[in-house]
Amino acid sequence: MDSDNTPSWNDSENKMIRDLEDNYLKELDIDKLKIEIELHSIYHPCSKCQEVISIFQKTYNAKIKIWSTEAKGNTRFIELYPNLSTKNN
Numbered sequence: 001m002d003s004d005n006t007p008s009w010n011d012s013e014n015k016m017i018r019d020l021e022d023n024y025l026k027e028l029d030i031d032k033l034k035i036e037i038e039l040h041s042i043y044h045p046c047s048k049c050q051e052v053i054s055i056f057q058k059t060y061n062a063k064i065k066i067w068s069t070e071a072k073g074n075t076r077f078i079e080l081y082p083n084l085s086t087k088n089n
């Protein structure tokens with residue numbers, strides 16, 4: 001983690017948001033978009049990525065649901081990935 005408030009370029013969440021903006025959203029009319037994203041990961045996004053996600057949500061009026069197995073009792077994740085075992089499961 002860097003000491004400043006910029007997410008690591010290599011953080012997956014940051015990469016996905018950049019990829020969305022650079023490759024899919026650039027030419028679209030933001031006012032007409034309805035974006036809903038479900039983000040599944042083992043670890044909850046770090047605070048810097050949460051900030052990036054938060055800015056993205058505000059900019060595009062997007063709904064982003066985050067599922068991570070770090071949250072206890074995440075049955076949704078287990079349903080989706082029954083063969084994936086994690087410490088918390």
Ligand SMILES: [Zn+2]
Pocket residue numbers: 007008011012013045046047048049050
């Ligand atoms: Zn991160």
